[in-house]
Amino acid sequence: xxxxxxxxxxxxxxxxxxxxxxxxxxxxxxxxxxxxxxxxxxxxxxxxxxxxxxxxxxxxxxxxxxxxxxxxxxxxxxxxxxxxxxxxxxxxxxxxxxxxxxxxxxxxxxxxxxxxxxxxxxxxxxxxxxxxxxxxxxxxxxxxxxxxxxxxxxxxxxxxxxxxxxxxxxxxxxxxxxxxxxxxxxxxxxxxxxxxxxxxxxxxxxxxxxxxxxxxxxxxxxxxxxxxxxxxxxxxxxxxxxxxxxxxxxxxxxxxxxxxxxxxxxxxxxxxxxxxxxxxxxxxxxxxxxxxxxxxxxxxxxxxxxxxxxxxxxxxxxxxxxxxxxxxxxxxxxxxxxxxxxxxxxxxxxxxxxxxxxxxxxxxxxxxxxxxxxxxxxxxxxxxxxxxxxxx
Numbered sequence: 466x467x468x469x470x471x472x473x474x475x476x477x478x479x480x481x482x483x484x485x486x487x488x489x490x491x492x493x494x495x496x497x498x499x500x501x502x503x504x505x506x507x508x509x510x511x512x513x514x515x516x517x518x519x520x521x522x523x524x525x526x527x528x529x530x531x532x533x534x535x536x537x538x539x540x541x542x543x544x545x546x547x548x549x550x551x552x553x554x555x556x557x558x559x560x561x562x563x564x565x566x567x568x569x570x571x572x573x574x575x576x577x578x579x580x581x582x583x584x585x586x587x588x589x590x591x592x593x594x595x596x597x598x599x600x601x602x603x604x605x606x607x608x609x610x611x612x613x614x615x616x617x618x619x620x621x622x623x624x625x626x627x628x629x630x631x632x633x634x635x636x637x638x639x640x641x642x643x644x645x646x647x648x649x650x651x652x653x654x655x656x657x658x659x660x661x662x663x664x665x666x667x668x669x670x671x672x673x674x675x676x677x678x679x680x681x682x683x684x685x686x687x688x689x690x691x692x693x694x695x696x697x698x699x700x701x702x703x704x705x706x707x708x709x710x711x712x713x714x715x716x717x718x719x720x721x722x723x724x725x726x727x728x729x730x731x732x733x734x735x736x737x738x739x740x741x742x743x744x745x746x747x748x749x750x751x752x753x754x755x756x757x758x759x760x761x762x763x764x765x766x767x768x769x770x771x772x773x774x775x776x777x778x779x780x781x782x783x784x785x786x787x788x789x790x791x792x793x794x795x796x797x798x799x800x801x802x803x804x805x806x807x808x809x810x811x812x813x814x815x816x817x818x819x820x821x822x823x824x825x826x827x828x829x830x831x832x833x834x835x836x837x838x839x840x841x842x843x844x845x846x847x848x849x850x851x852x853x854x855x856x857x
Contacts, residue, residue, distance in 0.1 A: 469641065471753050471836075471856040472531035475634030477543075482524065489522025490618060497524045497630040499550075499618045506619070508573075512582035512727035517549070519619040524630070526614045532854075534561055534608025535637035538601040539837070540571050541736040541751040542616070543631040543743030549580035550620040550628035556601050556635070558609030566593040568615060569601060572736065576744045580621075582727040585734060598726070599735045599751075612637065631743065636752045636856060643832035648824035649756040651802025654764040658797030658805050661769045662694040663817035664714050666809035669721075672712060676721045677731050685733040685792040686720035687809035688771040689742055692794060692841050693720075695769055698745045714814070733790065735773065735837060742841045749841035752856050753834075757804065757827045759856070760795055760838070762849035768842055769807075770795045773834035774826070781829060783821035786810060790833070 476482055482492040489503035502520035509516040535558070544552050554571040569589050575581040585598045594603040603609055614633055620626040666687040670680035677683070693699050694716075705719035712718060724741050726734040739749040754760055763770050771794050778787040783806075794807035796818075803823045811817045830836060840857060842848070851857050 468533065468639065469755055470531070470533040470639040470854065471636060471755060472533070472638075472854060473634065473636045473750070473752050473856045474529045475632060475750060476526060477632035477634075477748075484527050486525045487523075490524045495631070497616070497618070499620060499627050499629075505622060510582055512584060517580065518622050520622050521617050521619045523615060523617045526633070528559075528611045528613045529637075530611045531637045533639045534610050535612065536603050536608055536639050537835075538609065538612060538635050538637045539599060539735065539751050539753075540614060540633070540635040541739050541749070542574075542633045543740060543748060544574070544576075545629045545631070545744070546575045546577070547628070548621070548624065548626045550618070550624075550626040551575035551581040552628055552630065553617040553619065554633070555615045555617070556612060557615075558612035560593055560603070560607040560609060562607060566609070567591065569594070569596050571596060571599070571601070574737065574740060576723065576740075578722065578725070583725070583737065584728040585726050587728055598729050599737070608639065609637070632748065632750070634750045638753050638835065640835050646828040646831050648827060649758045651761070651798065651823070652758050653761040654798045655802055656798070656800040657764055659695065659764065659767060659769050661691050661794055661796040661807050663807055663814045664691050664694070664717055664809060665811045665814050665817055666717070667812050668713050668814070669717060672709070672718055673721065676725045679721070681810070683717065683721050683732055684809050685738050685771075686724045686741070687717050688792045688794045688807070689724065689738045689839070689841070690714070690717050690720045691807055691809075692769050692771060692839070693742050693745060693747065696747060696841070696843055698742065698747050698843070700745055733792065735839065738771070739839050739841060746843070747841045748844055749839065750857070752838055752840060753836040754838050754856065755836060756831070757823065759852070761798060763840070764795065764797055766847065766849045768840065768846060768848070771839035771841070772830055773837040774830040775833040776829035781821050781825040783819050784808070
């Protein structure tokens with residue numbers, strides 16, 4: 466039987482970053498910044514049609530050995546990209562055969578879209594694996610026993626812009642195939658509900674078709690906005706002044722635009738959502754959790770989560786629709802341990818809060834996204850103690 470292996474590694478301090486290899490980058494202030502150019506490149510943006518010439522500097526992590534062969538790896542980051550600067554995230558690893566893969570491009574990302582169209586990169590598959598939007602997927606028999614990340618900071622030639630990386634991490638996993646899930650027994654956070662503001666995605670139907678048309682497509686930025694609002698980290702009004710004044714919860718439109726992945730043609734790229742929250746001062750990462758018992762620890766610590774799941778109509782008591790992929794904020798548990806959700810798939814903001822069946826929701830979440838969760842929090846917030854095989 467395949468073990469339930471999940472291992473998370475993050476770099477976010479000077480000591481962390483100094484353990485990597487810097488070429489042109491500078492470590493300081495618990496961040497990596499652009500120092501001196503290590504080279505130049507020309508990038509023809511396939512989504513804007515514009516071609517730019519940039520100078521770049523790089524930082525490469527040490528190799529990480531999770532202790533198992535990773536079938537999947539999801540990276541995430543927090544960065545700032547002033548002006549026309551941007552970053553590129555890449556991943557490679559040593560497979561079960563002992564050979565190293567090529568460098569796969571995980572993302573080309575900028576906080577804004579004025580110059581670069583942030584994007585995942587399609588058609589990278591080879592004998593070792595591929596990148597499926599935000600997730601590296603190893604070819605069976607070529608799981609990664611060691612892996613490393615590389616970030617490239619880029620700025621227009623002749624500029625003095627300083628793109629900065631504040632954190633970089635990845636969660637590696639080797640999980641059994643989807644199947645029957647043994648329900649977890651409630652252990653913590655019983656009767657705890659965090660007062661996370663309620664935002665509906667459905668009130669945005671038809672807004673900004675260029676960012677996937679609102680409504681059903683905006684579950685992820687709507688959930689991200691709910692957690693940002695909980696932490697007092699929504700964008701200032703001036704940032705979303707471009708949004709039609711007649712629209713409700715206009716910050717959700719802003720989030721949708723700035724989480725939008727031009728390759729995926731949608732707002733549901735997991736690390737793009739976390740990186741967006743980082744633009745407004747939050748820390749964060751994408752990980753996988755093993756059960757609702759681990760999620761309970763975050764709620765008990767005052768930390769709401771955003772979870773990814775798909776399910777059929779009436780499969781989960783309390784949810785009367787089906788979805789091929791949905792993001793929902795977990796904000797608490799009833800006294801009996803039933804999850805309490807802020808579900809953006811609701812007709813109004815007032816209808817968002819929903820208790821749902823524990824066993825059914827846990828099964829859908831673990832079988833579909835394999836326990837994916839966004840963790841977004843202020844720098845001073847303490848995370849719960851991680852398990853012995855850490856996944857945060």
